[in-house]
Amino acid sequence: MPLLRLLLIILVLFNLLALAAGQGWLGTSETRGEPERLTNQINPDAIILKAARPEPARASPAALEPEPEAKPTPAALIPAPVPAPNSGVPDKPELRAEATPAPPPELARDPTPDIPVCYAYTLPQPQADELEKLFRAASRSINVSRETVEPANTWWVRIPPFDSRQRAEKRMRELKELGLTDLFVVREPGPNQNAISLGLFRTESSARQHLADLTSKRVRDADVIPRNPAIQRLEVRGNDAIVKPASERIGADRPILNRSACPSL
Incomplete structure (x- = not known):
């Protein structure tokens, strides 16, 4: 009896072990099929697939080489800074110290100061007339005056x-x-050569009267001039910078002119 009881107990234990193994109580067992595999998954709806992480970039051989030591750049090779484009906003005015106004410069002196000068010419009246016209044409600032030093002593009516x-x-x-009978052609060389003489008179009034008589006889090309013309002194006054060059220029063509200083300025 005791042996049978022991065998029965052993048989019950084997059955319990077989039951526990079949239910998986004793550990994980091999998969028994698709339905059983699905039931063994833990919350399949919560599974989220993540993107694969990129592999880190491999360093190129050139990047692994050591960088050369930086050398100082000459100042001449440094490019000038490029000015920023004008944005339309005016720059802030730079504060500067107010400059002291320079004193007014002295008035420039006239390079040709007004130095009065006077030249005198003593010559016959016809030449005095010509010389006066030349000086007046040279400059309006030249003043010309003249006076008779010796009057004419004869007057000539001529053509x-x-x-x-x-x-x-x-x-x-x-x-x-x-x-007309008292007349002749002047043959002597000179300024009056080939003129026609119509009479000599001691006074100008007598010569003018004779000219009027000739005009009444339809002689209209005659005139009266001093035969021995009056001697006159021509005085030319003005700025030395104007009068002197004009006097030298006129005298260069007339070497017989005798220029002297005026008795008084």
């Missing part, structure tokens, strides 16, 4: 010189046909 002797003689024949 001005012709350009040829033949024309002078032809005109003389025409005058003789009008009844």
Whole structure:
């Protein structure tokens, strides 16, 4: 009896072990099929797939080489800073110390100071007339005055010189046909050559009267001039920088002119 009881107890223990093994109480067992595998999964709806992480970039051989030691750059090779483009906003005014105004410069002096000068010319009246015209034409700032030093002593009624002797003689024949007898053609070389002389008079009034008589006889090309012209003194006054060059220029063409200083300025 005791042996049977022991065998029965052993048989019950084997059955219990077989039951526990079948239910998986004793550990994980092999998969018995798809339905059983699905039941063994733990909350399949909560599974989330994550993106694969990128592999770290591999360093190239050139990057692994040591960098060369930096050398100082010469100042001449450093590029100038590029100015920032104008954004339309005015820059802030730079504060500067107020400059002290420079004293006004002295008035520039006239390079040609007004130095009065006076030149005198003593010459016959016809030359004095010509010289006065030349000085007045040279500059309006030149003042010209003259006075008679020696009056004329004779006055000549004449017809001005012709350009040829033949024309002078032809005109003389025409005058003789009008009844004139006291006349002749000047033959001496000079400014009056080929002029026709109509008479000499001691006074200007007598010469003018004779000219009026000739005009009444239709002689209209005659005139009256001093035979021995009056001697006059021509005084030229003005700034030395203007009068002196004009005097030298006029005197260069007329070497007979005698220039002297005026008795008083």
